[in-house]
Amino acid sequence: MANYIWLNCPSMKESITIKEIARRLHISPSTVSRALQNSPRISVQTRQAVHELAEQLQYFPSITARNLRQGRTGIVAVVLPEIRENFFSEVVNGIEEVVFAAHSTVALYQSHDRYDREKQILETLASNQVDGVLLSVAKESQQFGHIQRLLDRRIPIVLLDRIPPKINTHQVECNMEKGAFEATKWLARRGCQRIALLNGPQPLVASEERYRGYIKALIEAKLSVENSLIKRVDLTTADITEKMNQLLDTARPDAVLAFNDYVALDAMQVCRSRGKRINQDISFVSFANLPLTTYLEYPPLASVEQHPYKIGFTAAEILMKINDGTLNGAELQKIVLEPELVIREEKTVNL
Amino acid sequence: MANYIWLNCPSMKESITIKEIARRLHISPSTVSRALQNSPRISVQTRQAVHELAEQLQYFPSITARNLRQGRTGIVAVVLPEIRENFFSEVVNGIEEVVFAAHSTVALYQSHDRYDREKQILETLASNQVDGVLLSVAKESQQFGHIQRLLDRRIPIVLLDRIPPKINTHQVECNMEKGAFEATKWLARRGCQRIALLNGPQPLVASEERYRGYIKALIEAKLSVENSLIKRVDLTTADITEKMNQLLDTARPDAVLAFNDYVALDAMQVCRSRGKRINQDISFVSFANLPLTTYLEYPPLASVEQHPYKIGFTAAEILMKINDGTLNGAELQKIVLEPELVIREEKTVNL
DNA sequence: TTATCTTAGACAAACGTTTGCACAACAGGA
DNA sequence: TCCTGTTGTGCAAACGTTTGTCTAAGATAA
Known part of the structure; x- marks a missing residue:
């Protein structure tokens, strides 16, 4: 309510356009437009005059109008x-x-x-x-x-x-296949023998890629591929907890390659609650390299940075x-x- | 290069407009426009016909044109x-x-x-x-x-x-003054006697607010205000580390109200490295309530949620x-x- | 029958640019 | 004098909407 008269005052609303500049300088809008674009077709004097007045009047082009004309946004x-x-x-x-x-x-x-x-x-x-x-x-x-x-x-x-x-x-x-390959290889070189894969959900291409890299590295390192060491999670904490428990119960892994840092963190909670010493009894490597990991007591040993x-x-x-x-x-x-x-x-x- | 003839083919570029619909139905563009807006001024039959054709031709309105007309973006x-x-x-x-x-x-x-x-x-x-x-x-x-x-x-x-x-x-x-007040009061009720404030940098209004709430709570709890318990940090890890060390050296705090979770985390690292047991020898409360804190071994005891x-x-x-x-x-x-x-x-x- | 009201739609202007084309003025060359 | 260029500018259309005003036809009422 306060200032509604002022808001409705038409003189305040009018924003200055190319036409307005043209009117004041007694030239045509097209000339103004070209002058503002520094077209060589316009004389230097005119160009200057236009630029000066535009500056003085605080002219801003209407992006909407330009977009409409030029067919882009x-x-x-x-x-x-x-x-x-x-x-x-x-x-x-x-x-x-x-x-x-x-x-x-x-x-x-x-x-x-x-x-x-x-x-x-x-x-x-x-x-x-x-x-x-x-x-x-x-x-x-x-x-x-x-x-x-x-x-x-x-x-x-x-x-x-x-x-x-x-x-x-x-x-x-x-290239996450390569990322998974390098990460697995690194674990193998460090002496891990039973490397588990806590992978993401089935439909994700990303899961497929990690799987391939993991398998490739195992083969190269002459480690056996065991299905019990490979689990898929749906990325919820509940599921991660369940699958990590299964791994510990049945597969005795000494390392885990996790789909991403969040999966790794949830899985690590499980391990800790079961008395495993992180990165000693069981090593973790994951993807993403989140900044939060710097604040963790025991962050994953390595992470695949995806840039x-x-x-x-x-x-x-x-x-x-x-x-x-x-x-x-x-x-x-x-x-x-x-x-x-x-x-x-x-x-x-x-x- | 590949498909450049195809790209230049004009028939493919033309997107259908209100005019096009009007032409095909032998009515005027204004009628089409109003029909699409379900204006009651247009008969039901016409409206339906327009909507059907629009659907069939995959008509999408040009937001740019509409914006230009309506003076908004x-x-x-x-x-x-x-x-x-x-x-x-x-x-x-x-x-x-x-x-x-x-x-x-x-x-x-x-x-x-x-x-x-x-x-x-x-x-x-x-x-x-x-x-x-x-x-x-x-x-x-x-x-x-x-x-x-x-x-x-x-x-x-x-x-x-x-x-x-x-x-x-x-x-x-x-209202961060109130947040700081409540947090400090909570620490006091828990029995903390020497509550430190690891505040943010001077110019921030947020720092001022936290300060006021902190002081107010101390007074209400009949705790003395000590300057040695109050530090300002510039939010870098280096500075936080330095100031936390100063606090431990000179003020013997049993609790810390930190400017935000990051400050708290850095400060907690310092305490741990000096053998303090987090939330036992020294309690932490901070602002922000970051999701990462759920992954921490020892998160701050409480956080002021800022919504x-x-x-x-x-x-x-x-x-x-x-x-x-x-x-x-x-x-x-x-x-x-x-x-x-x-x-x-x-x-x-x-x- | 005439006057008035409703209904459904058409016409045209407007939003603020950009740009192809036309054109006038002036120059230089033949 | 005429032809051809060059330079600087204006005209008008176009981009795709929306919307105020106008109109023709039919309906209603007197």
Whole structure:
């Protein structure tokens, strides 16, 4: 109520446009437009006059109008499962760096790992006519028609990290087979003989990759592959606890390669509660290299760093290059980054 | 190169518009527009026909055109220090929920706690003509002209959590004075006599608030206020370590109220390395209630929950209500949420 | 029958840019 | 004098919506 007269005062509302500048300088809007773009077709005097007046009047171009005219929006949609996961917030960091530098805007959407939400988001994007989409699919998603529909609308998409099968578009991921291979090999070299794999859920490509790397390393190290040493978890604490207990009961592992740090941490709780000394009776290696592990009494001995920042950065770069024509959108970019095995200084229990 | 002829094929590029639907149904575009909006001015038959054809042709409205016409952008800019901090990613979650439901878009910007970056971002926003800004200022920022300039351009701003002085706009924060008060009182009731305060840096309003609540509780509990029990840290591990060591050397605290969970964790490392038994010889309480604390051997006994999700949610709601006229932008909203002291089940060292 | 009211829809302007084309003025060369 | 360039600018259309006003036809009432 307070200031409603003031708010309705029309003179305050009018924002100055190209037309207004043109009117004041007695020239045409097209001239002003070109002058602002520093077109060589406009004389230096006119250009200067326009720039001065624009500055003086605090002119800001209407991005909306420009977008409409030019058929672009300057918006890059980022669709991720959950930014509170450190991996994804780092991905966003990498993306933002590139997109901001290119004077575009990051529009953020979270699927919270739910298929229906992801679908709804992509449908929204179709009408928003974004310049491109960076997508990491939800854990839950099993069908991918929504992605294909966006591609059909000629919206460039770059898939990050979680790459669904059968979708033919640009992608950036980290070679987790190699990561699992290196991690397992490292455990074997350290003398571990019974290395367990606490893998992720079946449908995830990431689980498949880790499995392959693990097996490959066992073979190379001449260790036998035992099914009792391999478990899949659905990433809930309850399930992780159950499977870790099963491992301890039946397989007597001396090391565990965990799907990610969270799985490792939950599994370690189980081991501790059963009197095992972490990294002494049983060694842990996992994926992700979360910053929180620095605060742990007994963090995993090593972690496979997946370079999330670089994944985001690279994916965003591909999109920007496609949009400015540096890269031909028709040639699909499929980039595989190399992971890195980060070894921590060893902390063992000394009672 | 591959498909460039195909890409240039004009027939593929044309997206269907209201005009196209109108042409096919031999009616005018305005009728189509109104039909799509289910205007009662259009007959039921026509409405149905329009909807059917729109569906069949996969019509998506051009948000850009609509925005231009309606003088809005549908974009809410979110400017935060760092989304990898759990607090802020939860804030984003709350914001996204509201903004997405209102069919608007979240544009994300991170200042990385740097003043120059924050300034640059807000300048960009001025020309992008966003519908509103949700801002949590950078730790580094001491001057706030960039915020005022945005307000001068009639762009509604809601400040979150970190509220700078002298800026008169909407704000949502959590009452940290009360949080500190409750936390300190709880420690006192538990029998702690020498409660230290490991506070944040001077310029932060948040530090001031915690200080006041701490003092108030000490007085109420009839404990003496000792300067040697109060330290300020700059939130780096090095400084925290130094100040915690000073505390142990000179003040013999039996409890520590830490600025946030990270400060608490670093300080606890120091205590452990000096042989103190956490939550037995020295009790910890802090702010934030990070999820990582569930994985800790000895988490802080209690944490002051600041409800970041709710902060984001509330702030976004204010913005949306201002923009749809439910709320008058001229009446400033200053909302203070109540914190909550979360008590953990006690874990003590049992050697 | 005429006057008034409703209904369903059409017309056209507007939002603020950008850009292809036209054009006037002036120059230089033949 | 005419032709051809060059330079600087204006005109108008276009991007895809939304919305105020107008109209024609039919309905109702006097």
